[in-house]
Amino acid sequence: MSNNFRFDAVFWDMDGTLVDSEPNHLRSFVDAMGALGLTIPDDFHDRTLGMTEKDVHEYLRSDLGLELDLVEWAQARFEAYAAKPEMVKPHEVAFPIWEKLDEMGVQQMVVSNSDRLIVEYNLERVGLLRPQLKTISRNDVIKGKPDAEPYLRAAYLCEVEPSKCAVIEDSATGLAAGFAAGMTVFMMPEFASETPHPYQPIASLLG
Incomplete structure (x- = not known):
């Protein structure tokens, strides 16, 4: 993994973030x-x-x-x-970043509030349904977003401290979950909701 990248893992929301769905x-x-x-x-x-x-x-x-x-x-x-x-496509903003992080060897994981049926269907449609890819769906946790549980479980599975994880989201619900988990949250360009939680634009993730 690149020594210049400041996170040990990146966790992606799926719908509206990694996948244009x-x-x-x-x-x-x-x-x-x-x-x-x-x-x-x-x-x-x-x-x-x-x-x-x-x-x-x-x-x-x-x-x-x-x-x-x-x-x-x-x-x-x-x-x-x-x-x-x-109607299910790779998100044109997110996908190049996913591919760059993949090339860098950064751990990446999909963390979604959607049912597992839809998680696997979407990832298959965009070519990311791979045996080595870790995913969390709403079926895998007791509490979904905005609770911190999905992102904390992702950190546990990746064996990474929450403070060394980045979250990429498109909704206030997901932002609240990432913030509650103690992670740095990056938001998609179209996000414009008022929120008490700090976040950074996705364009700055690789900057």
């Missing part, structure tokens, strides 16, 4: 709910960005009339999500 997520919710005769509000994306599938499911049941249980909903939503594979 947010439009497909929104479309899949619209289609899956539409197939049940239900609709989602205009502010759905902003309201649910960074939330776990379980939390979104609870919102759909309590506020929007969904009657499926979590297992039934997860399957229906995944089928809608996988119906448009061309």
